[in-house]
Amino acid sequence: MIAPHELTPGLPAPQASAPVPVFQSRCMHALLERVRRFARASASVLITGESGTGKELLARRLHEAGPRVGEPYVRVNCAALPRNLIESELFGHESGAFTGASNRRIGRFEAAAGGTIFLDEIGELPLAMQVKLLRVLEENEFQRVGSNQDLHLHARVVAATNRTLEERVRKKRFRQDLYHRLNILALHIPPLRERREDIPVLVSYFIQRFRNEAEVAIRGVSSSVMRQLSDYHWPGNVRQLRNVIHRACILATGEIIDEVDLPSEDEPQTGTPQKLPAVFEQLPLREIERIVILSRLRRFDGNKTEAAAALGVTPRTLRNKVTEYRKLGFSC
Structure with missing residues (x-):
């Protein structure tokens, strides 16, 4: 079975006694089957998909479904790392390696030894650091900043991006050799608008998750709301759907949600140009x-x-x- 909590950002697994809904779309069944097979391997994995589709949850699934479960899982947001500290954050540094380095520091690669290091937003990594990451992946070795000692890479590398890396390669913003080295095994999460048959399952799941925050016991959504949710194009994907249902559960006045707050500028396109506000x-x-x-x-x-x-x-x-x-x- 393919449970929504496996690919839904921010949600814990349901209790064992609770029924576990399954995704209906064929693409998600195929994706989770590939995850099951890839989990046993040690090769690098590149996860692609739009923001909010659940790339980090898929990375965790890879980690937990394979032999590295129980070992460290270390997430790195490449876009959030200060450029002048990226190398130190990833590989660590020795005492005195640079101004302010008063103590030895263990980097993220070293901390993930035996487990998985997840490099999120890999497309935002500066070119200079891409060269160093490529060396690590090719030689399975790295050095702390300020050290000449080679440390062996003992972690599996999983990377993710919402960028089109092939396009960034063409524009010389991402190294082609690094792209191929990361893309040994590939997983692509389809956007929610391409698997609309999963929306009712997710809506039901989120209602169960958030119903305790409502003043009344929410049982579901009206047929008109379900049509509205199913027709919506979800630019924020599963994360946005989760937020919409969370808000609807809190604001609901009855057992059935008969209204949801979808921003007007994000309404589904009807084929006719939308008039701009005056x-x-x-x-x-x-x-x-x-x-x-x-x-x-x-x-x-x-x-x-x-x-x-x-x-x-x-x-x-x-x-x-x-x-x-x-x-x-x-x-x-």
Whole structure:
């Protein structure tokens, strides 16, 4: 069986006594079967898919379904690492290796020994560090910053990205040799809009997860709401669906959810051009972008990860925009 908690960001596994719903789409059945086979191997895995599809949960599934279960699982967000400290974060450093390095530090690769290191947002890794990562993968060795001692790589490497790495290779932003080295085994998670038959299963699962936060015992959603959810194009994928159901459970006044809060600018396309709000008609594109970004940040209470997912951009891109707006005097 393929349980939604296996690929749903932020959800614990249900209790053993509770019924476990299964995904209905063939693509998810095929994907989980590949995960089962790949889990036994030690080769690098590259997981691709849009933001919010559950790439980290898939990486954890790879780790837990294989012989490394019980060993360390170390996640690294490559986009969040300060550029001047990336090498130290990944490989560690010796005391005195650079200003401020007062003690020896164990890096993420060393900490993951025997287990799995998950390199999330690998497409954001600077080119200079890509060269060093390639050497580690090819030679199974690395050195702490400030040391000449080779340390053996004992961790399985799993990487993930919501970028199209082939395009970044063409634009010379990602090394082709590193791409091929990471892409020995490949897993692609389809966006939710391409597996709409899974939406009712996930809706039911999320209601069970969040029903205790409601003032009444939520039993389900109305047929009209289910149609609305099934027709929606979900730019934030499963993560966005989870947030919508969570909010609906809290706001519901009856046992059946008969209304959900879907942002109007993200409504499904009907084939006819959508008329812009009148206030946008005279504004330059840059100003419209700022209004939409700040509005989305307010909707998610300043949570940049969730806002970025809903906008269809990386958290790093959103952070750069926020920094730019703050310099202009806007409150973000």
